[in-house]
Amino acid sequence: MPTAASLSDRLLSGDRRALARAISLVENDDPAGWALVREVYPHTGKARVVGITGAPGAGKSTLVGAMTKLRREAGKSVGVLSIDPSSPFTHGAILGDRIRLTDHFLDPGVFIRSMANRGALGGLSEASLQAALLMDAAGRDDIYLETVGVGQAEVDIIDHADTVLLVLNPGGGDSIQALKAGIMEIPDVICINKADHPLTDTMVREIRGVLSLAPSGGWPVPIVRTEAMRGEGVAELLAKLDEHRAYIEGEGTLSERRRRNLRNEIMALAVARMRREMEARLADDAEFDRLVDEVAERRLDPASAAAQLLGDDPVDP
Amino acid sequence: MPTAASLSDRLLSGDRRALARAISLVENDDPAGWALVREVYPHTGKARVVGITGAPGAGKSTLVGAMTKLRREAGKSVGVLSIDPSSPFTHGAILGDRIRLTDHFLDPGVFIRSMANRGALGGLSEASLQAALLMDAAGRDDIYLETVGVGQAEVDIIDHADTVLLVLNPGGGDSIQALKAGIMEIPDVICINKADHPLTDTMVREIRGVLSLAPSGGWPVPIVRTEAMRGEGVAELLAKLDEHRAYIEGEGTLSERRRRNLRNEIMALAVARMRREMEARLADDAEFDRLVDEVAERRLDPASAAAQLLGDDPVDP
Secondary structure, eight states: OOOOHHHHHHHHHHOOOHHHHHHHHTTTTTTHHHHHHHHHHGGSSEEEEEEEETHHHHHHHHHHHHHHHHHHTTTTEEEEEOOOOOOTOHHHHHHGGGGGGGGTTTTEEEEEEEEEEOOTTTOOHHHHHHHHHHHHHHHEEEEEEOOOSHHHHHHHHHTTEEEEEEEOOOOOHHHHHHOOOOOOOSSSEEEEEEESSHHHHHHHHHHHHHHHHHHOOSOOOOOEEBBGGGGGHHHHHHHHHHHHHHHHHHTTHHHHHHHHHHHHHHHHHHHHHHHHHHHHHTTTTTHHHHHHHHHHHTOOOOOHHHHHHHTTTOOOO | OOOOHEEEEEEOOOOOHHHHHHHHHHHEEEEEHHHHHHHHHHGGGGGEEEEEETTTTTTTTHHHHHHHHHHHHOOEEEEEEEEEOTTTOOOOOGGGGGGGGGTTOOOOOTEEEEEOOOOOOOHHOOOOHHHHHHHHHOOOEEEEEEEESSHHHHHHTTOOSSSEEEEEEOOHHHHHHHHHHTOOOOOOOOEEETSSSHHHHHHHHHHHHHHTOOOOOOOOOOEEBBBGTTTBHHHHHHHHHHHHHHHHHHHTHHHHHHHHHHHHHHHHHHHHHHHHHHHHHTTTHHHEEEEEEEETTTOOOOOHHHHHHHHOOOOOO
């Protein structure tokens, strides 16, 4: 079995098997994984990290496949992290969509990984950040973080990215509703995939309407039409992602954005750590069980119970 | 201005204005709101709490309106809490769908509230629980918690409910994808709304396929077809919700489910409280800024920074 030192050397040299093993260590919350991230962290920060979000079925994986193909043709190495939050019901990721990425499975310049485990650290968001850092350290030029859904947890994952791409479909209006309702923050680039659909023009107008309500100034969010299955519009999409990258680099906002993201990530990691410590402490705690009984019997309210748990003043929650 | 005591008396007598004011206090994180929940908490636990989830546009609000109409005809009072997670972009809820509930705005037996504010406590989930408790204390027979989206945060909100209803549309497959992918746990009742659609039968088959993969035994999840706009199938849906309620009461799983939910809620409240305390402490902390600088300059990794923040051993995150 390789030592952590040799694993980090192999990882830094771009070894795919070392990268796969390192991500597994992090996903399984193995202390060796965290030690490894610490060791290779000084070598991170070079990759371009693009977060890709949108409803299930929008064609994100097909699009990522098409983007990967073009980046490979341009001589770039690519890492893809597909994030599938799982529930106690399935205990794992369904690879379904990921099959569309199989074209690239044999290409050593492409590393594809699906993550589903919430991780003992308590957050898929935290584990996916660590995995992205490992891909970065392994020298991937481009990292695509692909995530399903439009909820808060998904937004947290996407916050690791330098550039956020939202993939929409004409007709399927869930994500645009999420944008309208403000569940989702305004992305940096919007892609309408399956743009051969007759409702595409309507959707473009609708999106422009939503964007016109956003605080103006700064980067004008481009709307790109693609048909990922046939590779159409993908080169233009990549050009827009590059433009956004050049824009945030030129404005100095890349380092600002990364600093803000890292700040949030440190806090999220600290909170996750506190939560884990608390959950471990309370798992078999008779005193806590008694407290829950009191709450269940309506003798003590949940917020006061939480305050008691922390030994705080119960009045101000 | 009424004192907290008189507000609680009015709330317990079912006064709608007192209930509205109490929820605002909680939403604005006013200590008086939390004190009020504490005071009235012994009077909660009587309402039937149904959580309603499904993608935007599935017709949840129309359905809730139709359900409310029938429950009113049966002489029951209803409280509806529509949860719209908001982002820094909009700073508030878009009431759009809620307009479909306007039929009931003048009926004193119906209390409708939309919540969007994440709340200083750090979680919409926590604030919505408190609001549901206030509705319960105000004597509402039925409480409908309606939430948009299929992410983790939405699941947390729905976990306050005794019975979870998932609303799907034939054709719009986002939620069924979420079920398949295990983002969403198996609900107690599934409703296919807009069931006049030609793809309804296909969808029923697809759902039965997903359900057949779930752990068997216990409650058999019914699939009800509705056309909420015309009120069709709504009586049958309510009957199924009643059946589920009777089932969990009969099996003794209602109190078990509530105890489990309350346990999770106490922990979530405690974590939210710790997070808030930490965020307040770090807002203008020069030492923390220095730590973030080190991480941004790639001299210290995020997990080690989090450990330093908590004064822990940096090796084991």
